[in-house]
Amino acid sequence: MKSFIYILAAALCIAAVPANGQVKEDFKPAPNVQPGKQYPQVNSERCVRVRVVAPDAQSVKLDIGGVKYDLKKGADGAWIGESAPQDEGFHYYQLNIDGADVPDPSSLYYYGASRWGSGVDVPAVDEDFFTVKNVPQGQMREIYYWSEVNKAMRHCFVYTPAEYDTNPTKRYPVLYLQHGGGENEYGWPQQGHTAAIMDNLLAEGKAVPFIIVMDNGSWTMPRPAAPAAAPQGQRPPQAPQGQRPQGGQRPQGGGFAMPSNWADGIADTFVKDLIPMIDSRFRTIPDAAHRAMAGLSMGGMQTKTITVAHPEVFSNLGIFSGGTITVADCKNNPEFAKTLKLVFVSFGSRELENRAPGFGDGTDPRQETEELKASGVDAHFYVSPGTAHEWLSWRRALYQFAQLLFK
Amino acid sequence: MKSFIYILAAALCIAAVPANGQVKEDFKPAPNVQPGKQYPQVNSERCVRVRVVAPDAQSVKLDIGGVKYDLKKGADGAWIGESAPQDEGFHYYQLNIDGADVPDPSSLYYYGASRWGSGVDVPAVDEDFFTVKNVPQGQMREIYYWSEVNKAMRHCFVYTPAEYDTNPTKRYPVLYLQHGGGENEYGWPQQGHTAAIMDNLLAEGKAVPFIIVMDNGSWTMPRPAAPAAAPQGQRPPQAPQGQRPQGGQRPQGGGFAMPSNWADGIADTFVKDLIPMIDSRFRTIPDAAHRAMAGLSMGGMQTKTITVAHPEVFSNLGIFSGGTITVADCKNNPEFAKTLKLVFVSFGSRELENRAPGFGDGTDPRQETEELKASGVDAHFYVSPGTAHEWLSWRRALYQFAQLLFK
Numbered sequence: 001m002k003s004f005i006y007i008l009a010a011a012l013c014i015a016a017v018p019a020n021g022q023v024k025e026d027f028k029p030a031p032n033v034q035p036g037k038q039y040p041q042v043n044s045e046r047c048v049r050v051r052v053v054a055p056d057a058q059s060v061k062l063d064i065g066g067v068k069y070d071l072k073k074g075a076d077g078a079w080i081g082e083s084a085p086q087d088e089g090f091h092y093y094q095l096n097i098d099g100a101d102v103p104d105p106s107s108l109y110y111y112g113a114s115r116w117g118s119g120v121d122v123p124a125v126d127e128d129f130f131t132v133k134n135v136p137q138g139q140m141r142e143i144y145y146w147s148e149v150n151k152a153m154r155h156c157f158v159y160t161p162a163e164y165d166t167n168p169t170k171r172y173p174v175l176y177l178q179h180g181g182g183e184n185e186y187g188w189p190q191q192g193h194t195a196a197i198m199d200n201l202l203a204e205g206k207a208v209p210f211i212i213v214m215d216n217g218s219w220t221m222p223r224p225a226a227p228a229a230a231p232q233g234q235r236p237p238q239a240p241q242g243q244r245p246q247g248g249q250r251p252q253g254g255g256f257a258m259p260s261n262w263a264d265g266i267a268d269t270f271v272k273d274l275i276p277m278i279d280s281r282f283r284t285i286p287d288a289a290h291r292a293m294a295g296l297s298m299g300g301m302q303t304k305t306i307t308v309a310h311p312e313v314f315s316n317l318g319i320f321s322g323g324t325i326t327v328a329d330c331k332n333n334p335e336f337a338k339t340l341k342l343v344f345v346s347f348g349s350r351e352l353e354n355r356a357p358g359f360g361d362g363t364d365p366r367q368e369t370e371e372l373k374a375s376g377v378d379a380h381f382y383v384s385p386g387t388a389h390e391w392l393s394w395r396r397a398l399y400q401f402a403q404l405l406f407k
Numbered sequence: 408m409k410s411f412i413y414i415l416a417a418a419l420c421i422a423a424v425p426a427n428g429q430v431k432e433d434f435k436p437a438p439n440v441q442p443g444k445q446y447p448q449v450n451s452e453r454c455v456r457v458r459v460v461a462p463d464a465q466s467v468k469l470d471i472g473g474v475k476y477d478l479k480k481g482a483d484g485a486w487i488g489e490s491a492p493q494d495e496g497f498h499y500y501q502l503n504i505d506g507a508d509v510p511d512p513s514s515l516y517y518y519g520a521s522r523w524g525s526g527v528d529v530p531a532v533d534e535d536f537f538t539v540k541n542v543p544q545g546q547m548r549e550i551y552y553w554s555e556v557n558k559a560m561r562h563c564f565v566y567t568p569a570e571y572d573t574n575p576t577k578r579y580p581v582l583y584l585q586h587g588g589g590e591n592e593y594g595w596p597q598q599g600h601t602a603a604i605m606d607n608l609l610a611e612g613k614a615v616p617f618i619i620v621m622d623n624g625s626w627t628m629p630r631p632a633a634p635a636a637a638p639q640g641q642r643p644p645q646a647p648q649g650q651r652p653q654g655g656q657r658p659q660g661g662g663f664a665m666p667s668n669w670a671d672g673i674a675d676t677f678v679k680d681l682i683p684m685i686d687s688r689f690r691t692i693p694d695a696a697h698r699a700m701a702g703l704s705m706g707g708m709q710t711k712t713i714t715v716a717h718p719e720v721f722s723n724l725g726i727f728s729g730g731t732i733t734v735a736d737c738k739n740n741p742e743f744a745k746t747l748k749l750v751f752v753s754f755g756s757r758e759l760e761n762r763a764p765g766f767g768d769g770t771d772p773r774q775e776t777e778e779l780k781a782s783g784v785d786a787h788f789y790v791s792p793g794t795a796h797e798w799l800s801w802r803r804a805l806y807q808f809a810q811l812l813f814k
Binding site for chain 1: 441442443459460461462465468484501502504505506507508510512515516521522523524539540541544546547548549550551552554560565572575576591596602637688689707744751
């Protein structure tokens with residue numbers, strides 16, 4: 001994980017060169033503005049401009065990509081200013097008002113960097129592939145389920161393709177798709193534009209229809225037995241988190257933990273609770289050949305851990321900016337190697353540029369994937385051009401991976 | 408509409424008596440805290456406490472219920488303070504940092520008061536009915552559809568009961584359920600806890616299963632014809648809003664308008680686009696007897712306008728804090744009166760207390776509903792105890808209304 005954080009920091013510093021003072025005045029509202037609001041804006045040089053009314057403040061800054069940019073106060077009491085050019089793609093950001101880190105009141109909010117807060121999309125040349133269009137529409141379904149492993153209700157999203165409801169007897173393969181560290185199960189439906197990507201691919205005949213399950217990558221350490229009856233004003237024992245998440249958030253409640261056995265905990269949650277629930281509530285093809293797991297960053301590492309340990313469950317896997325599968329992985333895990341059908345590994349080009357050829361732990365992921373392919377595995381390596389450790393890299397990775405899956 | 412705003416303001420002023428300085432120190436995190444955060448908190452006196460780190464600020468306030476409360480700065484640079492007692496239920500709020508109105512960076516975010524921002528639940532004595540429990544779980548589905556009336560993609564949520572997917576040939580009645588002014592289609596799924604309310608009712612056998620559709624109460628004034636091909640970097644013509652909403656938001660794009668013909672626009676959107684789409688994508692019983700419309704505040708007024716004008720579409724209706732149906736309404740609209748099956752009217756008690764007996768336009772909604780009942784209509788009047796013009800009133804209204812529908 002650490003190496004990816006370093007890469008992220010390095011990639012962002014490239015974008016941190018101050019603008020040259022001659023900002024091009026062709027700013028347009030980003031897709032992330034709230035209804036009726038006009039900021040954040042982005043210009044053709046990929047600078048992000050924000051505006052906030054703070055008449056009594058002494059200092060207001062825009063905090064994006066690890067750099068804080070001073071805003072200037074206008075005669076109307078509103079502070080305004082812009083960042084240096086950013087990479088194409090999605091960036092978390094915040095405002096700093098007299099020392100307080102707060103969300104931009106004009107932007108939409110996303111869960112990432114371990115908080116719900118502001119985000120901005122710097123328009124991508126290829127944004128068409130994740131744009132909602134008038135094509136047959138799938139559904140993004142919000143699901144709760146009881147987990148015996150967690151002793152709690154859990155929350156996930158399930159994408160079903162448009163044809164799911166019109167073919168009442170047809171069964172479908174399933175991709176389990178995981179977010180990164182500091183994010184949650186809202187990442188793929190929201191920042192990832194999963195439904196639009198799949199609807200567009202299916203409309204163009206570029207993918208076969210499958211179900212996608214997006215769960216939370218944390219697990220809840222079971223708490224001591226709850227009292228038989230919940231005292232007034234407390235949560236009842238059967239649903240510790242008490243309420244449906246509001247504003248699109250993960251259920252709160254029993255302390256989320258990432259202890260030394262977190263990998264076992266999330267693997268158990270998947271194998272014992274999530275997958276059986278999905279196979280019972282949806283028309284799946286419940287075998288390893290028709291099941292895939294993929295994830296970004298931390299979710300990629302979870303994917304490797306779980307798929308290598310459970311070849312009876314998954315035969316297909318994707319790792320986006322989260323490591324690789326090597327020939328050694330296969331040699332050391334003969335059962336895994338035997339049933340493995342598809343491996344997909346991807347990175348943003350800026351991640352590779354900043355570490356290549358010795359990437360992360362000193363290895364070259366492209367070379368590792370080539371070696372895996374040479375050993376007979378159906379392995380694919382993809383590089384997202386001009387992007388770092390962020391969601392445009394992962395939207396593109398899903399777009400590529402989905403075209404290879406279950407064919 | 409105006410009268411409801413007055414009532415809201417009046418009801419909130421009751422809660423605005425300053426705390427007596429002796430704040431009871433039994434604060435607990437509200438269900439609206441972000442993962443890992445501890446504020447906002449609420450104590451047993453229903454005071455709301457917030458905390459925000461703002462080391463260089465000169466003034467920080469909590470803005471809730473129309474009143475601003477000064478916070479105090481601690482030695483750690485964090486500002487902390489609390490409101491006077493609030494009503495049970497859900498309240499939008501914000502922080503004010505040196506004159507800047509911003510969301511609380513610790514809270515979850517909701518769309519209301521025409522912005523995505525902070526909200527806090529003051530625990531309700533009866534919160535069990537909208538708590539997520541380990542009972543058979545329905546699904547909250549996110550849907551996009553093309554609207555010819557709006558010449559745009561629109562976005563709604565559809566709740567399906569748990570049994571929907573296990574009875575592949577059974578058809579269901581449908582309730583169209585609308586939010587209030589300054590809110591959007593996320594209101595009922597999030598603040599309203601619609602899925603939990605329905606799942607719990609169904610688990611207890613208190614309601615018959617039906618589908619619920621939650622759409623946006625605005626309509627988009629069609630824009631001039633888009634160019635045949637979208638220039639680089641712009642939205643393609645078939646999807647003006649460009650992307651799936653992120654962070655749980657309504658698609659942006661073509662200027663949303665509420666012109667003089669807004670009622671016609673939303674009625675047309677429902678009758679010509681939304682309802683046919685729902686009847687084609689879901690297993691509905693597509694007749695008026697098995698269709699209901701309900702809404703809160705502005706949504707209640709839309710409900711009355713649309714159901715009275717379209718008796719061929721709806722035979723059942725609910726108006727939550729948004730007016731009444733009178734005997735005169737029936738006399739003046741004989742087709743409406745002929746097919747009308749069920750009328751449900753509700754208010755929060757504080758709304759009635761502040762205007763009764765002359766409510767709003769000088770009438771008494773309870774008396775009007777009694778007269779309607781005496782005229783032979785299956786009419787019901789419900790008062791939510793101790794609540795004003797907010798979501799606890801409307802959660803309870805749905806809970807009551809759902810038990811009467813389609814029986």
